[in-house]
Amino acid sequence: MDDTERSLNLAEDVVRLAKKHGADDADVLVAAGTEFEVTVRQGQIDRLIEAGSKALGLRVFVGGRPAISYTSDFARTVLDQLAQDTVERAAITDSDPAAGLPDADEWRTQFEGDLMLDDPALSDVPNDTKIEMARRCEAASFGFDPRITRSDGATCSTEVGVRALVNSRGFGGGYRTSGASLQIEVMADDEDGKKRNDHWYSVERFFDRLEPPEEVGRKAAERALTHLGARKVPTRAVPVVWENQLAQRLVGIIARAASGEALHRRQTFLMDLEGEPVASALVTIIDDPLIPGRLGSRPFDGEGVTSRRNELCVGGIFSGFLFDTYTARKTGRRTTGSAVRGIAGAPSVGTSNLFMEAGTASFEEIIASVEDGLFLTDLMGFGVNITTGDFSQGAAGRWIEHGKLSYPVTEINISGNLQEMLRGIEMIGSDLFFRGSAGAPTLRMARLMVSGL
Template identity: 35%
Template sequence: MPDTAASSTHLTLLDDLLKRALAHGADAADAVMIRSDSVGASWRMGKAEDLERSESTDVGLRVIRGKKQAVVATTDLNPAGFDELAERAIAMAKVSPDDDYCGLADPALYATDLQDLDLDDHPDQGAERLIARAREAEEAALAVKGVKQSEGGSASVGRTTMALAIRGEGARFEASYSASSHSVSCSVIAEDGNGAMERDYDFSSARHFEDLDSPADVGRRAAENTVRRVGARKMGSGKMPIVYDPRVSGGLVGHLSQAVNGASVARGTSFLKEKMGQKIFADGIRIVDDPLRQRGLRSRAVDGEGVAVRRLNLIDDGVLQSWILDTSTARQLGLETTGHAGRGTGGPPSPGPTNLYMEAGRLSVDDLIADIQEGFYVVELIGMGVNYVTGDYSRGAAGFWIENGRIAHPVSEMTVAGNLKDMFRQITPASDLTFRYGVNAPTLRIDGMTVAGA
């Protein structure tokens, strides 16, 4: 997992910065360095459109002095400037308000053996290959009958290295790891005989190139997704079953993660704040956060505070088992961090999920919808109409109408609404779980939701 040469250089720089912070009066300090390199290319209507390359290296320093903390960031890696950076951080900490919960994680929780999660395939970032992939995706899409225009195919490759170092108050920790990323996508437009247009897309992303779907498959799926939405109509309103396609079902799991985030719970702004240990989903539902998934899109062997990570069942047999916590939110709640601290260079650690997913159910998708006389199969959601204080949920939606247990025709300009507390209890998962995103779920059915149309 570690990139030995890069790790040594990055950690040496961070060690120097932390020594200066302690020398200037910090009781403790941690520092993170994030280096990113990426190349992206796009191809549209038979021509290369864009080729972009980006490189960045950022360093963030957090100093802790008593009950005060401050964070400063820089892109200047010249050690000559580290004294000024550390001095500025201490000056900011002195005038910051007290924070009773700030501080380093308990050193007893630090990761001692970083697992190799196979996140980095040291990618070739050749522009010509990316252009060829983008072109292949678009050409495959345009070859599908019914596609009238392309918004382009695109391909990208990148690599990120993160180094973390911690010093002070009896603590000492350092770690560095790298992760690669590959993606290909395509978006096209189809048109019906009356000039009404529909747009859709498809994409694939992976840590390793060999796990990436072929550009031709991505382009073909993008076209098929688009063509089948031609002729969409508005439908009436009422209460009925809603079926969420895997392209959007992960959003419901994401809403759960927001509601069980330690920061929301500690502030008292989550509709689940009093639900620990209670059944909030149906029997048999399990929702897992697994940072140790091999080649996972959000995998990591250590969190942003140096704490060892582990697989965590947030929901087990429908029962809420845990909050998502970093050290600060855990202290506010009188608990122990769950190893979910994320860290950028511009702020202190904060809690968040990694590879989050709902386990698959037993029914096939066909069986899941077989008894629906009238319902709505959702493939696209619009807007962010979720109130995490009350659980109220309202989103614009498009997809397909279900009649007599079968997909009937495309629909658009609809609204689906409910309350997440009720929705969670009504979820039935299908058996088609795949891992395409950072947050994943199989096809999900929820009965009794409100649909508003024409």
């Protein structure tokens, strides 16, 4: 019996215990695995962690009243007491007609195709190899330029594990999962002693798909160096080009506004805009959990609902919201298989592999199209209101002059409104960049207000 089967059997046992103690319905999520993490600083091991973990989350419903508990102790007596306590707690919570498991027609127990969720070779990668990768990464940063003076450490981490979900209505599914990452943050000093830092990282399901350590280290160093000599700029409205890895954050903001939770609370600028143009005709945004090998891929969501590809925006037209079972019932819709769930909490609406489709313009063409504007590489702060669409955040990047990247800029703020920003996308790059479970290409927006601080 492998780890997935053991986890499924355990989940089934706990569902039976919950039913025995009076639950009308129940589901159980089991997660178990091992992780390794090493941080190298100044060539020496600064931190090393190697550990295993296991946890179980139980959700029960009694007369429409939900309750959730979790434990990392799998002893039979502990699990029996957990089930009893959770059922008793549900009996004293408020009833909610929308609470409950998904309908049976929303799931299946047989899954087609290989989503490549597990790297079978990862468990055989020696820890010494991971340590050496971190060392090589840091050495590449220091060796790139003498102005790189400090490292906050290069970290290599891996994890392998299993997730299993079972409910009392006949659903049961599980799968093995894996992940690996390599990251570093470095600091550069200029001749006046001013310091600037930046980072780079690579994260993948498969260890051999990570960017080479030398490349990760070099990119972090290059990015830190580009900040040296940064200037302020006067306030004005100019075209703004979003770096592809930063544009991922913009796509994530749109997904928050397209959440069924935001719709239910009436806290989204996308309210009443389904089927309407909300962006440039160049814009298509997809959430797809069925891309083989991606970190957000999964055969079913956090409630067991069969995964499906969801279109948020196609050709600038807003296609619709993402729902889990609860928000779908609250708004009179059907779940889109978009539930995410941790061990200790209730399911909520989330994304899987979220990305904006690539366009046709090269990065060089986009930069060359700007006579005077900003190449945006970083955002800071929390100035996004998804209810109104108002956007205002601290930023950094490089100025564009006569179609070429010029000096770095800092201590600026960019502001606008999300609807206007989306409608103002004039060019989309062919350089779709995925990191983890998010992807985006380079974007050019017609005009945003850039304010000096």
